[in-house]
Amino acid sequence: MNSNGIQRGMGGARGVDIADIERLGLTAIGGMLTGYLLTRKAWGARALAMVGGSMLYRGICGHWPMHEFLHADQEPESARGIDGGIEMHAVVTIRSPLSDVYNRWCDMAAFPQFMKYLESVEVLSDGKSRWTAKAPLGTTLSWTAEITHAEPNQLIAWQSVHDAMVANAGEVRFEEAAGGRGTTVHVRMAYRAPFGSVGVLLAKLLGENPSHHLNEDMKRLKQLMETGEVPTVEGQPHGRQAIPPGEERPDLERRYGWHERDKVEEASWESFPASDPPAHW
Amino acid sequence: MKALCWYGAGDVRVENVPDPTILNPRDVIVEVTATAICGSDLHIYNGYIPTMRKGDILGHEFAGVVVEVGSKDMKLKRGDNVVVPFAIACGNCFFCERNMWSLCDNSNPNAAMAEAVYGYSSAGLFGYSHLFGGYAGGQAQYVRVPYGDVGPLKIPAGITDKQALFLSDIFPTGYMAAENCNIQPGDTVAVWGCGPVGQFAIRSAFLQGAERVIAIDHYTERLHMAEQGGAETINYEDADLLDLIKECTGGIGPDACIDAVGMEAHGASVPALYDYAKQKVRFESDRPNVLRQAIQACRKGGTVSIPGVYTGFIDKVPFGAAFSKGLTLKTGQTHVHRYMERLLQNIVDGAIDPSFVITHNLKLDDAASGYATFNEQKGECIKVVMTP
Structure with a gap:
């Protein structure tokens, strides 16, 4: 990889494009606006909260995301075209x-x-x-x-x-x-x-x-x-799906119940302890 | 099935939840026959482990019977009796290949979260928060075990589940803690914390050739169990700990110190109280009082081995002492897979019977009270084992 590529990977400090006093004001107003409006359920309030959020962001980071976006083409060579x-x-x-x-x-x-x-x-x-x-x-x-x-x-x-x-x-x-x-x-x-x-x-x-x-x-x-696989926990059990005690889940017996054992093992189980114990015991 | 679920600090309940299913080709489902509460589960119980979600199933020490296997060709089959390592490892990556199983590159589905916090992600763990993968744990009737062709170890006939159970975590953890001390003949090892990991660290240090082991705690029952393992004991409430350690090592200091306590250290000293206050208001994630003492007490050029769990940030650690004395610090989650077979052989040979550490046998239904007892009565309650 060339050195240019490495520098890109590293990123770097973003430019500050507004004055300090303005940042303080934006942080305060944006923070209050966002905090207040996020407690409201109406969509209009949420949209306004985003405006507040962007003021907050600008106040803290000292630059407008929009500014950066609009000037993205001034950065050195983006991927072709x-x-x-x-x-x-x-x-x-x-x-x-x-x-x-x-x-x-x-x-x-x-x-x-x-x-x-x-x-x-x-x-x-x-x-x-x-x-x-x-x-x-x-x-x-x-x-x-x-x-x-x-x-x-x-x-x-x-x-x-x-x-x-x-x-x-x-x-x-x-x-x-x-x-x-x-x-x-x-x-x-x-x-x-x-x-x-x-x-x-x-x-x-x-x-x-x-x-x-x-x-x-x-x-x-x-x-x-x-x-050979992608690790996942999607679909595993947790207490957020809990049902009241006493209510049985039919799948338990069906999936792991002993009636699923093969016939030899079943016979072994039936005659145990006269025979050898079942294989898994 | 029944499973012990976490709902908040001090709030765990046995709930009726769906059974696990095979989700990936290398999965197996294990019907749990014995499961234990680990000291590190108490960090979750007390609300100090971040990224837990309400309803998460806990438990990373379990043994049982394989009841279902995935589509991939497996060494395991239905009916095999197995004990399962708490760290989930793929067996294929750079780290597994180099025997660093708890650092597996592939087993954490939430690796991005761990990368944001730690730089890189280590292995997924059973029942130990979403930062470590969000895997459902084994304090349940059934548990899904990923990479079933790599982790589970078959328990041979003649060994009971309760004897083999601690191969899942605390025996290898104590053993690795001692191994990290690089014990030479004649060495003295000091062990902070005589909980289950400390007990196994004491016995492992002797197995590895230590001449003396000094065990430190403030619960007399735990110190008594340490004595039975051959250790000399110090109750840190009796006198100035560092003076006493210096005294009983002839002014040299222990060759190695093991912190088998971790992030919730007790203590009544000024730094310990400072940690309590900061942790309460979440200005500090961990209480490193034992780590401070271990670094301070260790002899020049010695080793501090840290099996106790730390998750975040600690402060006032005497790093100048570590530097000036040229200490070696060794730490990390246990590479369980590395030790299981070797330690099973120790059990088969009769060199050790790990079930000595069990003080409480409960049913899974009573898991919630098991947590409360283990958390509040650390004296008489050293290890809780549950059967479904």
Whole structure:
């Protein structure tokens, strides 16, 4: 990875673009507005609370998120051709050989296994592919992308085709990790969503780091490749689903009840203690 | 099924919750036959572990019978009697491969949360907050065990569940605490805290060749159990602890000190009271009084081994003393998988019977009162084991 890339990864202090006295005022007013309005249930109040929140944010951080967003294109070279888009990066080291990791990236149809917000990827001809992502309220967003550059075991770069609803571009670099620890994958991408400015502004006001989801996706890829599964606790029991005592759950006996034992063991159980005890005893 | 759920500080209840199901190919479901309350569960009980959610099922020490296995080809089958390590480890990553199982790279579904707090995420743990994965624990009739092909150890015939149960945590934890001391023949090891981990640390130190073990506590019953394990004992309420340690080590200091207490240290000294006050108002997450004493008491060039749990920030730690005396500090969650087989062999050979530490046998239904007893009567109550 070049030094420019490393610096980007590190981030840096954001510029302060307003005066101290103004910041104090904004912090105070914004804080009070947010605090008060968040206690109200009406949606109008919540919207105003967001305005208050952004004043608070500006007061504390000394800059407007909007300011930063609008000037995103002044930052040095964003990923190819997406001026003003959201830039993301992630790095992960996977304990698998370089060629295995590269080949996994060539199997785009399998991306939804580890990319949480992808619904499907359909591989078309000429290095093109059709991507469908999950969007709020059960809707989906689709776009077509093409591979612009690929060097086996080193690099894959892509870009959405002209007029895509979600304009995006990016590249994945592969390299052998130091000390034989597997393969390091660097992903950089940028995108501009429809109604992007609103969505991005909201996301930024709420403090979400755009790289967060990409990092999570890369972690899932690592888990999948190293262990064959993605760890989860979704669907496990907890006391928030508790039912009153005495009320039986029928599934207990059905799933683990002794009637599920195989016949030999059953017979053994029946005749115990005359016979050997059942195998699991 | 019945399960012990957490609802807030001092509030745990046995509830009727759905049974666990297989969620991943390498999962197994274990029907719990014996489960214990760990001293570290009391940190949760007392409300000092962040990222708990109401209704979370507790418990990370359990043994039982495999009743269901996932779709992946497993060494285990239905009916196998197993004891399960409290740290959840994949067995495939860089850390598992290097025998650092509690630092597994892949087993925490909430790794991002842990990364935000600790820089990097360690392994998921059973029943120990969402920071460590949010896995449902084993103080229940059934429990889902991820990576069933890696963690669970089969209990051989002739060994009871209660003898094998502590291979899940406290025996390996005490053993690793002693191993971290790098004990040489003739060494003296001081152990703070004669709870279950301290008891196993004492016996493990002798197993590893220590000549003397000095055990420190203020509960006479616990000190008595330490004596039975061969330790010399100090009740820290009797005199100035650091003077006494210096005195009984001929002015040299112990070669190694083990902090088997952790974040909820007791004490009546000025720094200890300071910790109480700060922890109450959440200005300090942990009370490190024992750690301070251990660093202060340790001989020059010695080792401070810390199996006691710490979660956040501590202050007034005499780091100058640690630096000036060239101390080695060793810490971390136990790499349980590393020790289980070895220690099982010790049990089979009759070198140790871990069930000596059990003082209370209860039914799972009475788990809530078990927590209260363990928390409030640390004298006579040293280890609570429950059966469903």
